[in-house]
Amino acid sequence: MIAVLSGGVGAARLLLALEDVLDPSEVTAVVNVGDDLVLHGLTICPDLDTITYTLARLNNDELGWGLRGESWRVMDELDALGGQAWFRLGDRDLATHLYRSQRLAEGATKAEVAEELARHHGVAQRLLPVTNDLVSTVFHTTTGVLSFQDYFVRHHHSIPVTSIDIEGAAAARPAPGVLDVLREAERIVIAPSNPLISIDPILQIPGVRDILRQRRDAVIAVSPIINGAAIKGPADRLLLELGHDVSCVGVAQFYREVCGTFVMDVTDANLAEAISNFDMKVRITTTIMSNPEHARALAREVLA
């Protein structure tokens, strides 16, 4: 069994590619919940939903998020009412959030709801939120403290960040099964997600970092930084603002304590030696999943 520490889009692509090279029932995604939010009374889990939709082959490739064949009747009406329409929730997508919110109100856990939604959509991989407890990634910025989606969506991650807090992480309990999965997995893959805001909120849940440290030789991370730039999102910018090296070396350094093998892009081959100095094995391949063939090759590489 393979465990994959997962953020949103980058992780979803890798998980999808893994289905081509491994029985999906052999894969458990341990998913970040630090960017979950409650908006309009609805509990929204962007990373879980992105993965579910992607593995269900329902993801919207044009938008890069959400569901295909989406419509926007509710958002258009909400916008007309003067409501908060900056976080775009399509009509189909809203059904997911209504379903989750009602199930949570009935006493189900986030993990149970994730499993129900995955099952409904025919997703064969196991999707486990890292915790059922409330964990909130918040950004201290030059204009004050911002919630994740305020920073990310409302302000298009364009405001300088001075520090990041994963509120609630220290007191959160891992969701049932998470630590067992991490203990028992043949390999633990750190997906090419944002290290600071997708993976760190997973590592900060009590027990997770300790297990990875103990199992460092079984942990393999894929760099989300290629040639000094993030494939998507603000990882490069955040690395810079928070004093890390803006390269795959900066990412490897961030993971050095918990990860024994690092997968970097061929473009960055000249940086391999710097990463070897962290006592990491280095694998060099094409890490950008620009087509299914490259994605499959990357999936094979993390399993090799």
Next chain:
Amino acid sequence: MIAVLSGGVGAARLLLALEDVLDPSEVTAVVNVGDDLVLHGLTICPDLDTITYTLARLNNDELGWGLRGESWRVMDELDALGGQAWFRLGDRDLATHLYRSQRLAEGATKAEVAEELARHHGVAQRLLPVTNDLVSTVFHTTTGVLSFQDYFVRHHHSIPVTSIDIEGAAAARPAPGVLDVLREAERIVIAPSNPLISIDPILQIPGVRDILRQRRDAVIAVSPIINGAAIKGPADRLLLELGHDVSCVGVAQFYREVCGTFVMDVTDANLAEAISNFDMKVRITTTIMSNPEHARALAREVLA
């Protein structure tokens, strides 16, 4: 200024007719919130919404509830997910509930949200929920305790009721302005709404009944029962099950303490004497608002 104690559809029709015979800014609807619910994380206020939509001329006449030009994308998806789709929330209607839920989460009161929605829709009458506090009408039935919408919508008000509780009413505070409106109104109209589940949850809010008792001569009620049957909904059935006379006499008796004038339908003229015995003035007219002309005539009658 005229105050109108209001439930949903029947009250909305009377309020609409009042606009033809009185400057709308002279009317304040004091609205029941006992059938409000939280579903899918959303706070839904059926009576406030029915009145707002009706006065905005946006009500769906075909369905008898909700908004015209409605679509059902979210509900269809929710239904497919196996979610609770029995309480039909249209896409346009959902925007109202998202808006309200978010504003409540931000600290606005139900009354403030009602005013914002009314203003957005160009409603000139003042709409005041009787309280901003949580009040829940619950039904004790032969099959156990049911929430309002469980009884009303899910079970189509088809289960025998043994008693009704307005939970939270005794501890609820009237919304700001409610008692002032009732003290100062030239006339207080009790709309032809269900006495037991639309009007009683208003009367049970501390202070309301006392003021009406003191101002009994200014209070005029319109019977929602004609010829022993409710115009709409289970008022007749509930009157029977809870030991009241199933006629406008039963309604008048229910209101006798707080109401000095009773408007009954011509069909029931033979019952006028029985109602006079409650020390009530009786007015006989066409109370069914089957067309705008009849509705206007009724509106004139309650103002006369």
